[in-house]
Amino acid sequence: TTTILSSFVEQVGGERVTVISIVPPGVCPAHYDITPSDVYAVSRASLILYSGFEPWLDNLIKTSGNVNVTKVKIGGPWHPYTAALTYVRRVRDALSNVLPEYSDIFEDNARMVCEEINATAQEIMNNATRLGVSDVKVVCMLWQKGFVEWMGFQIVATYLPPERMSLSDVMTLTNTAEKEGVALVIDNLPSGYSLGAKLAADIGAQHVILTNFPGAIPGTETYAKMIKYNAKQLFDAVKRYQLIQGEIRELNESLKAANLYVKILAATTVIFLVTTVVEAILLYRRRI
Template sequence: MREVDVSVRSLVALAVTSCLMALLLAGSLAASQGACEEGTDRLYVVCMTTVLASVVEQVGGPYVDVEAIVPPGFCPGHYDIRPSDIEAVRQADLLIGHIAVFPWVEDLLEAAGRSVDELHMLSGPWNTPYAAISYVSNITALLCGHPATDSTMRDYFTSANSSLCSELHDLATELEAKADELGVSSVKVICMQWQVSFVSWLGFNITATFPPPERMSPADIEALVELGKREGVAIVIDNLQSGTEVGTELAREIGAEHVVLTNFPGAIPGTGTLADMIRYNAGQLFNATSRWTALSGALRDLENQLRALRDENTLLWGAVAVLAIVAITEGIIIAVWRRRA
């Protein structure tokens, strides 16, 4: 009997040990698989600006880690590299740039031991819906064509590309309809050069443009003020990353609305994607147009009232003049009559 009990206890202990080993093995395999997926299924993409990084993040989703070198509030032409930028570029699976290969970009690549040929450069404007679609498509192609991209990742990138392009098409239709409704083609503006493509796409009447502040003289600003007053400019448009001092002065001197637009996602709260940024910029222009139209309407009403008052005054003074003439005439007649009498 004692031998049977010992045998049973041995079997139970063996079964428990086997179960524990199985659980440990399963956990180890799961952890190993997760680590493998985490290590191989994500591309580390380093972009020169948030324009590119925002698109990579939207297209890549869970299959990418993204970093932007230049913060959204900075002008890319005037950037000073940091040690962390060098390490990011050194570790990147994919490097993407646009606008230009500035001297600091060349220095950054050299410091990181990377070649300029490894930097995939995109070109052209990006701040209209249709231009943004081009950027989305080009970045999707870069992600899909990377050697580490598998079929699952490629399907995800392609699907995201389709959704984003559809969203941007719808946004274009929405903004074009609103611009027509407000009649922006009759609204005269003075526009900072880096926002011309967006402002002209919406249909505003661009009376003049101006370059970055460092390229302008006091005489240039005075000439724009005179032009703005003469042409009845309604809105002065600045670009946030280029500075807003010139636009502020122009708007104040002309008596126009002042609007500050952004060319880089993330510089202003609520502008984390290209679509968000474009919608924000359009909203700023549409609101300024509505304010100017309302002000113009109020001024027209005031002018009409003043004109009516002038007309009433003219009639009043005419009546006074007639009465005065009559009174003088009567006085003369009475004087003559008395003299004869």
């Protein structure tokens, strides 16, 4: 149904399978409207993998008239990466059940996919540790919480899709973010990003847009590439924030130094004037 599933199927199944993803990667699956091409695709399918948040799926299968299709729920979150490894194994098992003659190939492919994900996750964690993200406070869209939390960021608040946020919710979120000194506001691309953009602008934080579906952004065609991309967006935002904060600190120090200089100059001027007046008085008295 989605590219998080189709990307794993393509990697594990290889040339043994033909894969069609129904929902485009930048679209929220819960709000997707099925098309005639989707009906046709399902009518010819042997296997349908789904996550469980596709309210239109049963109607789509019924409309297609395909009574022989095998329907397998993979389900559950795919962040952090350990959950994605479970996805890979479930995809492997689903393909092996439908095409048992290729089960050894699916096993080997799944192992390589898991190795790639593990290596990418380790690289991300090494970079996160070096950058000190555990000291960085963020506000995060709920669908990205698992990934952001795994990386070690301090999540002070999460928020729902904009259509499910009341004005009171937004005000509470803004107040919390300001009070905590949040550095990043992290959005989820398929859920929309206008709310996060305004919040970041209001509190002076960096706005970051992540994707949780492979292929939504060029260069994110697999899960490993997607989390690497997402991590880079977060790392770059942290560096920008730290740079800006450093510049602000330098500016404040310069202002403090300038204020001190002005005070010293003023004090020196006063002393000079007092001294001049005193000398003038003394000189006047001597003449008398």
